[in-house]
Amino acid sequence: MTDLTLRTRIYGLLDRTSQRYGARRLRVLEILMILIGISSVGAGTVEGLAPTALAAAASVTGFVAIVFFIEYLARIWVAPENPLFHALTDARSRLRWVMTAGGVIDLVAVIPALAVASGGARLGAESASVFVLLWVLKLARHTPGVGLITRVFHNERSPLVAAAALFVMVLFSAATIAHWLEGERQPEHFGSIPSSLWWAVVTLTTTGYGDVVPLTPMGRVIGGLVMLCGICVMALVAGILATGFAAEVRRREFVRIWDLVACVPFFAEVGAVAISDIVVRLRTRSYPADTTVIRKGAAGDSMFFIVTGEVEVRIGERKTALRDGDFFGEMALLDRKPRSADVVTLTPCTVLVLDVADFYQLAGQQPTLIAAIETEAKRRRSNNHSTNT
Ligand code: CMP
Numbered sequence: 001m002t003d004l005t006l007r008t009r010i011y012g013l014l015d016r017t018s019q020r021y022g023a024r025r026l027r028v029l030e031i032l033m034i035l036i037g038i039s040s041v042g043a044g045t046v047e048g049l050a051p052t053a054l055a056a057a058a059s060v061t062g063f064v065a066i067v068f069f070i071e072y073l074a075r076i077w078v079a080p081e082n083p084l085f086h087a088l089t090d091a092r093s094r095l096r097w098v099m100t101a102g103g104v105i106d107l108v109a110v111i112p113a114l115a116v117a118s119g120g121a122r123l124g125a126e127s128a129s130v131f132v133l134l135w136v137l138k139l140a141r142h143t144p145g146v147g148l149i150t151r152v153f154h155n156e157r158s159p160l161v162a163a164a165a166l167f168v169m170v171l172f173s174a175a176t177i178a179h180w181l182e183g184e185r186q187p188e189h190f191g192s193i194p195s196s197l198w199w200a201v202v203t204l205t206t207t208g209y210g211d212v213v214p215l216t217p218m219g220r221v222i223g224g225l226v227m228l229c230g231i232c233v234m235a236l237v238a239g240i241l242a243t244g245f246a247a248e249v250r251r252r253e254f255v256r257i258w259d260l261v262a263c264v265p266f267f268a269e270v271g272a273v274a275i276s277d278i279v280v281r282l283r284t285r286s287y288p289a290d291t292t293v294i295r296k297g298a299a300g301d302s303m304f305f306i307v308t309g310e311v312e313v314r315i316g317e318r319k320t321a322l323r324d325g326d327f328f329g330e331m332a333l334l335d336r337k338p339r340s341a342d343v344v345t346l347t348p349c350t351v352l353v354l355d356v357a358d359f360y361q362l363a364g365q366q367p368t369l370i371a372a373i374e375t376e377a378k379r380r381r382s383n384n385h386s387t388n389t
Contacts, residue, residue: 007077014078034064034139037060037131041057041131044061065115068135071106072106072107072109077094105137105141108134148245155248166233167233170230171204175196178190178219178223181219182215182219199212203223204226204227206231208227263325264306264324277362277366281361282352284351287351289345291345293343294339294342295339296315300332300333300338302333302356303353303354303359304329305327306323306326307349308349310347311343311346311349313343315342318384322343327373330373340384
């Protein structure tokens, strides 16, 4: 029983998706260990380092490798706690975890530890340098952007393959033409198509080491054309990736805002088509407690829907609390007048923001939605009016 509790607690700490304090601290510690490990391996390859410094670097490398080995064993032990494997026996869930992408990366990262264990406490600096590559893989797992990059490459694979095909076509054409034009004058560099490929790659990527250069006038003309083609291909690849990134970020933002819109009951009666129309116009914003979101008398440029948190509407002595699901800031947009009250957050708040231009466009496309906002604004106005009189 005690064992099971301990296992559950350790799983909670090692869970990479957990946002709990302990789990987050452990992730930071792991990143630090990886960086220390990479630095110590790097230090071990520096020539002329004092033997004591070399020994210290090797010990740190060994220590980091052993810590990762212990972490790997711990992850295998706690695998049955993973909700994904609850239907499986302990042994099967462990086996399943070992075969996941995360399990394979962790196994690859502990290979150095196995090398340390089998080769004694210290390894040669050069053989240890391979650890860097393995630990960089582990570091990649802690970078949320890596998932985004992988997704973009996957989404854009067909235009990227087309660009790569174009690159290869230009590369071989350039190498062949350079071989015809320069082969006789520089047989050592252009004597065959394969040997001309080096010049073609260096020129096409516009790297230009300058170790091989065309000498004939026509060879130089071809060199110039290949450089221009290289710039075009690189621009094409950059364009494909940039649009791919923008589309993927927009898609992710859409899903995130869609989830938040579902938390606002005001949108509950609106159909899915209308919601998708609204979602693309909303932005999320977070405020800490005690922040003035709207100042009385200021120009109204947006309205807000509260996803979580509580705000207070202040008109003189009168105070009205608004919370999850309520909206505010609509009056200035409807009346085209300055803000009628101060609105201050009482707790940390997450809100969805609708800008004025989108508000008016939405008024044309979703009249029932705007009518519901108008009805509430009318009620608020008459409340404020009766308080004033
Ligand atoms: P706006 O005038 O743009 O900026 C201040 C906001 O406070 C206002 O829109 C309303 O959204 C909100 N507000 C004003 N009076 C009331 C009220 N009586 N009850 C709730 N909210 C109000």
